[in-house]
Amino acid sequence: MNKWIKATIILISAGTFLGACSNNPEQAEVTQAVEVEPPVVTENSTNEFPQTSGYTEQPPVVDPAKGYFVDEIADGVYWLSGSRYQTMFLTTGEGVIAIDAPQPMGRSYIEAIQEVTDEPITHVIYTHAHNDHVGAAGMFPPDIEYIAHQDAADLLSGVPAPTITFDDAYTLEVGNQVLELSYIGTYHSVGDIVIHAPRQKVAMVVDLFHPGSAPFAGFGVTIDLGAHLQAHDLLIEEYDFDVLIPGHTEILATKTHLETNRAFILSMQEIVQQAIESVPSDEVIQTCIDMTIAQWNGILENLEDRVEANCQKMEEYVLSQSAVSDESSADPTVESTSMPDQIVFPLPERSGPRTQTSGTVPHVQIDVEPVTAVNDELYRRAFALPGVEDRPTIVSLPGARGMWLSDDIALAHPETIVSGREFAHIHPDGSLHAPLPYERALEVAEKGWGERHPWADEREGWDGLVMLFTPQSMAELDIIFQLIVESYNHVTGQTVQASDF
Numbered sequence: 001m002n003k004w005i006k007a008t009i010i011l012i013s014a015g016t017f018l019g020a021c022s023n024n025p026e027q028a029e030v031t032q033a034v035e036v037e038p039p040v041v042t043e044n045s046t047n048e049f050p051q052t053s054g055y056t057e058q059p060p061v062v063d064p065a066k067g068y069f070v071d072e073i074a075d076g077v078y079w080l081s082g083s084r085y086q087t088m089f090l091t092t093g094e095g096v097i098a099i100d101a102p103q104p105m106g107r108s109y110i111e112a113i114q115e116v117t118d119e120p121i122t123h124v125i126y127t128h129a130h131n132d133h134v135g136a137a138g139m140f141p142p143d144i145e146y147i148a149h150q151d152a153a154d155l156l157s158g159v160p161a162p163t164i165t166f167d168d169a170y171t172l173e174v175g176n177q178v179l180e181l182s183y184i185g186t187y188h189s190v191g192d193i194v195i196h197a198p199r200q201k202v203a204m205v206v207d208l209f210h211p212g213s214a215p216f217a218g219f220g221v222t223i224d225l226g227a228h229l230q231a232h233d234l235l236i237e238e239y240d241f242d243v244l245i246p247g248h249t250e251i252l253a254t255k256t257h258l259e260t261n262r263a264f265i266l267s268m269q270e271i272v273q274q275a276i277e278s279v280p281s282d283e284v285i286q287t288c289i290d291m292t293i294a295q296w297n298g299i300l301e302n303l304e305d306r307v308e309a310n311c312q313k314m315e316e317y318v319l320s321q322s323a324v325s326d327e328s329s330a331d332p333t334v335e336s337t338s339m340p341d342q343i344v345f346p347l348p349e350r351s352g353p354r355t356q357t358s359g360t361v362p363h364v365q366i367d368v369e370p371v372t373a374v375n376d377e378l379y380r381r382a383f384a385l386p387g388v389e390d391r392p393t394i395v396s397l398p399g400a401r402g403m404w405l406s407d408d409i410a411l412a413h414p415e416t417i418v419s420g421r422e423f424a425h426i427h428p429d430g431s432l433h434a435p436l437p438y439e440r441a442l443e444v445a446e447k448g449w450g451e452r453h454p455w456a457d458e459r460e461g462w463d464g465l466v467m468l469f470t471p472q473s474m475a476e477l478d479i480i481f482q483l484i485v486e487s488y489n490h491v492t493g494q495t496v497q498a499s500d501f
Contacts, residue, residue, distance in 0.1 A: 049073055052243060052252070056211075059250030068105065070112040074200035076177055079245065079252065080105070080112050084384075084501070085133075086245050086252075088204055089113055090197070092175030095122030099195060099204055100247075101159070103135035103386040110139060123147065123174060125181065126162065127206040128192045129155035132500045133247065135386045147172065149183055152191025155495060158410065186224045187231035189497065194239070201240055205231075206247030207499060211257035213249065213301040216499035217309035217478040218345055219265070225317040232262040248500065264300065265314075268292055272314045276322075285311050285348075305474035312348055345482045345498070350448035355469040361454055362397055363433070368470050370430040374477050375470075378430055381481050381501045385488050393425045396433065400425045403434075405492065412493030415461030423491045424484065430470035434487035438464045449479060464490075 052073040060069045060081065068082030076091045083104035089112075090097045096119050101109060113121065121141060126134050126148040137146070137159040147170065148162040156162070164170070170181045180196045188207040195204040207220055208231060222228040235244075236258060244253040268288065275287040288311035296303055356366040379401070383390045387409035393402035395418045403424040405411070416435035417423050424434035433453065436444065441464040444450045453465040468484070471477040478498075485498040 048075065055079070055252045056243060056254050056257075057251065066108070066111070068108045068112055070115060072116070073243065073252070074197070074202050077197055077200050077202050078112075078116060080109065081250060082108060084248060084250070086247055086249070087133075088202070088245050090177050090179070091117045091119055092122075092177040093119075094175035095120050097123040097125065097172070097174060097177065097179065098140065099125050100127050100133045100206070101135065101137035101140065103132050104384060106136050107139055109136065123172065124160070125172070125179070125193075125195060126152055126156065126159075127195065127204065127247070128152050128189050129495060130189060130207070130497050130500060131158065131386050131494050132496055133206060134159050147181070149181075149191040149193050152193075155190060157494075184231050184234050185227035186222075187228045188220055188222050188499075189495070190223070194235070196239055196241065198240065201242040202245070203235070203239055203241040203243075204245040204247075205235065206245075207497065208232075208235075209246060209253075209258065209261040210249045210302075211246060211251055211253035211261075214264070214296070214303040214306045215261065215310055217306050217482065218313040218499075219310060220499040221345060221482070221497050222313075225313060226321075229262070229265055232258060232265070236262065260300075264296060267295060268310065268314050269318060272311065272318045276315070276318060284315055288314065302474075306478065308348070308475055309345075309478055312346055316346060345479075345486070347443055347447055347449065347479070347483075350469075350476070350479075354448055357451060357467065359454065363454055363467055364397070364427065365429055365431050365467075365470060368429055368431070370428075370470050371472055374472065374474060375430045377474065378471060378477055378481070379426065381477075382424075382426060382432075382484055384501050385485070386494070386496060387492075388488070391422070393422060395419045395422055396425045396427065399428045409492055411491060413461070413491050416464065416491055418462075418465075424487060432468050432484070433465060434468060434484060435462070435491060436464040436466055436483065436487050437490055440464065440483075440486065441466045444468070444483065449483065 049072065055073065062069045062082060068080060070078055070080045073079045078089050080087050080089065085102040085104055087100045087102060089099060096113055096117060098121055101124065121144060123145045124137060124140050129152040135158065142160060145164055146160050146162045147164045148156065150165040150167055153162040153165045166181065168183055172179045172181065178199065180198060182194045184194055186192060209215060219225055219228055236255060241255065244258065246253050271291045272284065272288050275284045279287050285308065289307050292307050292311065293304060355368060358364050358366065382388065382403060387406040389404040389406055391402045391404045393400040402422040405421045405423055424432055426432040441452055444466050445452055450466045450468040453462060453467065456462050456465050468480050471480045482498040485496055489496055
């Protein structure tokens with residue numbers, strides 16, 4: 001059976017499954033199916049770049065000697081992909097407009113531009129304030145125009161300050177190119193913008209979704225799930241584009257990819273709403289996990305690794321919307337709003353027996369076997385953080401890998417670092433020590449993801465120092481890595497997002 005037809009049929013049967021889990025089957029009936037169509041590949045409107053459609057289905061081959069891939073996907077619009085990031089730049093006849101400056105790409109961005117044009121870089125547009133997407137902007141000329149939403153401009157640090165800011169919309173015209181910049185809400189972070197090339201029907205929307213893949217944990221760690229869903233509606237209904245650059249993954253997106261992601265969010269919202277009404281509260285998340293996997297298995301990649309965190313985020317959103325609705329009913333002067341911003345990732349309870357440790361110094365786990373593939377991914381993500389260098393530890397046992405901050409990374413809380421600029425280290429078994437804010441450290445211990453260091457209460461600045469236990473699955477790794485990112489942000493004062501890695 002065609003997997004897209006299968007998805008629709010399973011969505012229709014969701015009520016049957018929930019009814020079996022409920023003491024009130026009538027409440028569990030699903031009344032509406034969310035239909036999912038297969039991606040439709042649309043060639044560039046000019047038909048001059050037929051290869052562009054292929055990039056929406058299969059990733060290009062990256063030359064390992066260069067570490068990046070660059071190609072013209074529409075008239076004067078170049079797509080740059082590498083190091084699990086994507087961006088674009090435009091030639092105008094008068095200079096290059098660069099979008100973002102992903103830190104992992106570094107000077108490869110400059111090399112890619114110079115590979116296709118000798119025009120100078122004259123403009124840089126920041127899509128938002130997260131350092132992993134803009135942190136390499138210091139390599140661009142200082143005396144050019146830098147453009148950002150005002151809210152993002154207020155958060156940017158360590159990069160050239162915007163010379164042009166806007167609140168709602170801004171049109172940039174340079175040479176033969178026109179870009180429309182617009183703000184459609186906090187779909188991922190504060191100050192996110194959409195970049196649209198209307199003539200070429202190309203859009204760039206960073207960190208909203210991953211084409212062909214399940215949303216990253218917590219729907220990309222969005223700070224506002226209501227705005228996140230509304231952004232899908234606006235982009236689908238009000239923007240004319242053939243291809244979209246999503247900022248991550250290795251393919252270009254189409255509007256149908258976006259529609260599929262929207263259908264996934266709506267189906268999970270329906271599942272959670274029905275589960276809340278029909279099963280005990282402590283069974284809602286597992287019901288959501290089971291139903292979502294049953295409906296979407298084989299349709300979206302990375303589904304099982306990310307479903308639990310997305311179910312948790314959706315449950316919080318649905319409950320918050322119900323609370324707002326109840327409050328509005330009680331007081332007609334209260335207007336309905338979307339869910340409050342949530343900067344901190346909601347930490348679930350860790351399942352299974354609690355990890356045993358030495359409880360003394362040296363502070364180590366006892367009899368924990370790492371999963372090689374999970375540990376390899378842990379190392380990849382940990383050392384992909386901006387300015388983090390992989391060096392031998394100077395504070396832990398031999399064999400541990402120190403996470404050193406480069407000298408150009410500012411320190412917001414240097415007192416939390418044990419020695420040198422080694423803010424954390426990973427043991428050979430995949431456990432690691434890292435500093436967190438004190439309240440977060442207590443929560444980590446309470447919910448079973450780690451424990452405080454034996455000396456945490458004895459040394460100044462160490463009250464949030466924790467051992468994070470070895471992740472045993474990719475789903476657990478998503479949680480552990482989120483905590484690593486929180487540690488990194490705590491120490492440096494940056495606003496890096498785990499979903500970017």
